[in-house]
Amino acid sequence: MSTETCLQTAASLLAAWAQETTGPEPGRADVVIASGDLIAAAGALIDARWGYLTAITGLDLGPDDGRLEVLYHFACGAAIVTFRVRVPREGAAVPSLVSVIPSVSFYERELMEMFGVTVEGTPNTDKLFLPEDWPDGVYPLRKDFSMEQLNGQGGG
Amino acid sequence: MPTEKFVIPIGPQHPALKEPGHFEFNVDGEVVKAASVRLGYVHRGIEKGCETRNYVQAAYLVERICGICSHVHATAFSLGVERLADVEAPPRAQAIRQIVAELERIHSHLLWVGVAAHEAGFDTLFMYSWRDRETVMNLLEGITGNRVNYSANVLGGVKCDIGPEQAEVILEGLRFLEERTRHYLEVVSTDAVFLRRTRGIGVMTRDDAERLGVVGPTARASGVPRDVRVDAPYLLYREHPVELIVEQAGDLEARFKVRVRELFESFRVIRELLAALPDGDLTTRMPRRIKPAETVSRIEAPRGELFYFIKSNGSDTAERVKVRTPTLPNMASVVVTAVGHQLADVPMILAGIDPCFSCNDRMAVVRQGGEAEVWTWERLRQYGIEHYR
Numbered sequence: 001m002s003t004e005t006c007l008q009t010a011a012s013l014l015a016a017w018a019q020e021t022t023g024p025e026p027g028r029a030d031v032v033i034a035s036g037d038l039i040a041a042a043g044a045l046i047d048a049r050w051g052y053l054t055a056i057t058g059l060d061l062g063p064d065d066g067r068l069e070v071l072y073h074f075a076c077g078a079a080i081v082t083f084r085v086r087v088p089r090e091g092a093a094v095p096s097l098v099s100v101i102p103s104v105s106f107y108e109r110e111l112m113e114m115f116g117v118t119v120e121g122t123p124n125t126d127k128l129f130l131p132e133d134w135p136d137g138v139y140p141l142r143k144d145f146s147m148e149q150l151n152g153q154g155g156g
Numbered sequence: 157m158p159t160e161k162f163v164i165p166i167g168p169q170h171p172a173l174k175e176p177g178h179f180e181f182n183v184d185g186e187v188v189k190a191a192s193v194r195l196g197y198v199h200r201g202i203e204k205g206c207e208t209r210n211y212v213q214a215a216y217l218v219e220r221i222c223g224i225c226s227h228v229h230a231t232a233f234s235l236g237v238e239r240l241a242d243v244e245a246p247p248r249a250q251a252i253r254q255i256v257a258e259l260e261r262i263h264s265h266l267l268w269v270g271v272a273a274h275e276a277g278f279d280t281l282f283m284y285s286w287r288d289r290e291t292v293m294n295l296l297e298g299i300t301g302n303r304v305n306y307s308a309n310v311l312g313g314v315k316c317d318i319g320p321e322q323a324e325v326i327l328e329g330l331r332f333l334e335e336r337t338r339h340y341l342e343v344v345s346t347d348a349v350f351l352r353r354t355r356g357i358g359v360m361t362r363d364d365a366e367r368l369g370v371v372g373p374t375a376r377a378s379g380v381p382r383d384v385r386v387d388a389p390y391l392l393y394r395e396h397p398v399e400l401i402v403e404q405a406g407d408l409e410a411r412f413k414v415r416v417r418e419l420f421e422s423f424r425v426i427r428e429l430l431a432a433l434p435d436g437d438l439t440t441r442m443p444r445r446i447k448p449a450e451t452v453s454r455i456e457a458p459r460g461e462l463f464y465f466i467k468s469n470g471s472d473t474a475e476r477v478k479v480r481t482p483t484l485p486n487m488a489s490v491v492v493t494a495v496g497h498q499l500a501d502v503p504m505i506l507a508g509i510d511p512c513f514s515c516n517d518r519m520a521v522v523r524q525g526g527e528a529e530v531w532t533w534e535r536l537r538q539y540g541i542e543h544y545r
Binding site for chain 2: 024025027028049052053054055057058059060071073075077078080082101102103105106107124126127128129130140141145
């Protein structure tokens with residue numbers, strides 16, 4: 001399947017949930033998806049055997065913007081389709097994809113500890129990369145993280 | 157009498173070359189019933205570090221993510237940043253990047269053959285493959301000045317050239333390595349003792365491999381035709397392609413064969429590139445500040461697809477650098493394939509995905525509700541060897 005065909009197939013599979021679609025680069029499509037539609041949209045790609053989930057990127061838009069973005073990158077050949085799920089920084093939460101992609105657990109654990117995004121329904125909420133004594137509520141890849149948050153708390 | 161269950165923690169100082177990990181295996185007698193993983197023992201916050209260092213500094217930082225496949229990190233990062241800046245490295249630089257990448261694959265795969273042979277108790281193969289690996293390490297040092305962390309890349313090109321004399325040295329090294337690799341292929345596919353440790357062990361079906369999203373040789377050994385060099389060619393892989401190497405069996409033997417067979421493709425494509433090395437500059441001008449944009453950069457590392465997401469913000473420093481290394485999805489497969497196997501097979505199954513090992517690993521056997529007994533990794537390895545004696 002050519003890259004163009006891959007992207008067209010994905011666009012038609014995702015039509016029901018895509019709030020906005022952009023093409024940031026050749027071979028890529030960014031699709032804004034509501035967090036409530038995430039499982040259905042991912043399921044549509046997986047059921048059609050459209051590629052695989054290659055990574056989840058957390059993106060903090062900063063305290064001024066007040067939102068986080070969770071990017072789900074799916075790859076099919078040279079084509080990359082990215083779901084952009086926007087959630088508020090306060091009480092950030094997305095549903096777990098483990099029901100459609102059983103191996104997603106590692107990526108979700110990383111997202112939880114680094115960005116403080118609650119992944120609802122994920123089977124394992126243990127730390128994956130951070131130390132056990134890392135302080136609660138401190139998320140190192142958020143933009144307002146500072147080393148002071150670790151001082152005096154026995155963490156880090 | 158109720159069956160006693162044991163939880164066997166391995167690590168955390170276990171595959172300490174690149175990514176130490178901590179595994180817990182639930183065993184019922186000899187058989188593994190469940191497994192879990194905990195990573196992060198060498199987590200250095202490099203993604204965060206890239207947000208406070210400019211692109212030039214970050215290029216040095218990402219090269220140090222892995223001590224074995226450092227060049228792929230620098231290449232994936234450079235290609236991504238160059239794309240954000242609308243800059244393309246000159247063809248000669250791209251060819252040299254690809255040559256170094258394939259030499260790095262040869263060094264990484266030979267290293268793996270040795271480590272995996274050692275885990276099986278086949279130390280002769282370990283010694284020979286590591287001796288031969290010195291040849292490719294010397295070639296890399298000859299080109300870049302470094303045995304590891306070659307630093308061949310700069311943003312916008314490469315900092316080392318390959319002249320005709322250097323090319324001749326490389327070709328001579330490849331002749332020796334190719335002959336040795338033919339021998340290794342024969343050993344891993346015919347040695348009866350070795351095959352007892354690899355054939356039918358750690359089987360992952362194609363369905364499982366696709367479901368788990370594994371990448372690289374681990375996927376290709378289960379019949380999944382997945383290789384970024386072929387699927388989404390970068391550098392000069394479109395003009396000088398490599399053939400996709402796939403095996404169907406999905407066991408450890410297949411993982412050995414895929415990696416060893418891939419070496420012949422690396423030898424071939426390096427020769428092809430040396431014969432057709434484009435003339436011209438090694439670098440092109442890079443802007444210091446980069447307009448706001450986002451890019452995805454994917455590279456086929458020795459262990460599989462390496463994924464970079466880079467977001468620029470108009471300054472000389474990235475807004476976000478996300479790295480997903482191939483070991484992360486492949487690690488998920490260990491947890492699944494180990495289940496149902498003998499404890500004695502665990503060292504080989506772990507080695508099969510090519511995480512990075514070290515000898516100073518520790519392992520503890522804990523009897524639930526009883527006294528703890530500490531095992532070293534060496535003892536588990538020995539246990540595996542004795543089991544098959």
